[in-house]
Amino acid sequence: MMRKSLLISPEVCIGCRGCQTACKEWNQLAGVKTRNTGSFENPPDLIPTLYNRIRYVEVPSEADRQRWLFVNQRCMHCGDAGCMKICPAPGALYRTPEGAVAFSKEKCIGCKLCVTACPFNVPRYDINNKISKCHLCSDRISEGLPPACSKVCPTGAIRFGDRDALIEYAKVTGYAKVYGERDLDGLGALYAFKDAPSIYGMNESPAIPESVVFWNNILKPLSYLGIGGVVALALIHYVAFGPHKEEEEKYDEQHDKKDQRL
Amino acid sequence: MIRKTSAFDIANHWVLALSFFILTVTGFGFLFHLELMNSIFGSFNRMRLIHNWSGIIFLVSLFLTMFIYLRVSVSFGPDDVGWILKAGGYLSRKAVVPPQDIINTGQKFFYLVFLLLGYAISASGLIIWLAAGVKKWVLLSHLIHNISFDLLVMLIPVHIYLGTFANPGTFRIMIYGTVPLEWAKKRHGKWVRRMGY
Numbered sequence: 001m002m003r004k005s006l007l008i009s010p011e012v013c014i015g016c017r018g019c020q021t022a023c024k025e026w027n028q029l030a031g032v033k034t035r036n037t038g039s040f041e042n043p044p045d046l047i048p049t050l051y052n053r054i055r056y057v058e059v060p061s062e063a064d065r066q067r068w069l070f071v072n073q074r075c076m077h078c079g080d081a082g083c084m085k086i087c088p089a090p091g092a093l094y095r096t097p098e099g100a101v102a103f104s105k106e107k108c109i110g111c112k113l114c115v116t117a118c119p120f121n122v123p124r125y126d127i128n129n130k131i132s133k134c135h136l137c138s139d140r141i142s143e144g145l146p147p148a149c150s151k152v153c154p155t156g157a158i159r160f161g162d163r164d165a166l167i168e169y170a171k172v173t174g175y176a177k178v179y180g181e182r183d184l185d186g187l188g189a190l191y192a193f194k195d196a197p198s199i200y201g202m203n204e205s206p207a208i209p210e211s212v213v214f215w216n217n218i219l220k221p222l223s224y225l226g227i228g229g230v231v232a233l234a235l236i237h238y239v240a241f242g243p244h245k246e247e248e249e250k251y252d253e254q255h256d257k258k259d260q261r262l
Numbered sequence: 263m264i265r266k267t268s269a270f271d272i273a274n275h276w277v278l279a280l281s282f283f284i285l286t287v288t289g290f291g292f293l294f295h296l297e298l299m300n301s302i303f304g305s306f307n308r309m310r311l312i313h314n315w316s317g318i319i320f321l322v323s324l325f326l327t328m329f330i331y332l333r334v335s336v337s338f339g340p341d342d343v344g345w346i347l348k349a350g351g352y353l354s355r356k357a358v359v360p361p362q363d364i365i366n367t368g369q370k371f372f373y374l375v376f377l378l379l380g381y382a383i384s385a386s387g388l389i390i391w392l393a394a395g396v397k398k399w400v401l402l403s404h405l406i407h408n409i410s411f412d413l414l415v416m417l418i419p420v421h422i423y424l425g426t427f428a429n430p431g432t433f434r435i436m437i438y439g440t441v442p443l444e445w446a447k448k449r450h451g452k453w454v455r456r457m458g459y
Contacts, residue, residue: 088293092306109309111394112394116397211404214405219408219411
């Protein structure tokens, strides 16, 4: 199956937050009381009951008083996902045929390792200590429907479709560089940015923590190669040198100071 | 017969060994997503509980182990150098090594390295458990936990091999705590002499 993804275009986003509402509705996520922090941004961060949200970014500008950017934040569905790499519970995080990183609360063991390995600080944990994050509406897209956020978006700021086609579309419409085209084996949430990603508050070069990569590529295989190698060496030693036998040796007190056969 | 190990230390060693075994099996289960573990432990959720609490038992047992040979392990003399130069006599059928204390040079090193790795893997495991989600601490601990794991799964099979097949007559220490005097004189001459035999 063709890998599916989202194409997010802050330039056409009007900040209506329909995506937040539609997501909550489809995924049956409870509303949470928040505080007024002097911004339309609400809630101020991703929470277990909010899988995607609009960040309101204010950037000083020469032309206008300032630029106001609306950037959708969510799980990026990395092609090479740090969360999936580090997760110790089989099936807790899994890749859908469409390329989404979905989860199973039943199989999640609540260790929060995924939180530490995520390059985008996305996974949250619910009150039952189970993972909670955007799963690209895997229950919708498997039936050929677009994710709720994309379905409801009135301006096309969140487009859903075949990943290659979306990249092509972004390039045709004037975005030379698509954020997430190559990083982490390609993100499942692409961004069409007019300026440098950092202006939009995005990491220019997202990466899985080096220690996690080192562990995955070196330490993990070394564990079974090591235990196997050592057992093999013990066998070889047993055949080559054999056990330490006492034979008929007698302990000689006169030779106390001298070397003794062990 | 001469007593080499107390009944308490024997019991403690079995607790340490058993908890280590459970931790290793469950550890490999987590590392390689061994679905087989579901049929042994019920679920990965329960396996996590068993892994964590076995870790606590391991840590307590490790602490109790620390007082047995620590003093003798940090003493290092010419006989230890001689033992190392002969590779403990393990690389020859006829090698003769200098007289050894209650534990030989190799056992001293193993003891110290095991204590170090044991505390490293316990402390890092506790941090992964109790500081869950704190990126800075958990990533460092995850690395230490896995480095110690790799070293331990290489070290312990050697320990088991040397305590069983490689040295007939050694394993009984883990059951009875006693060894024949003649055996002790040959392998732990220095200790036997100190004990006045």
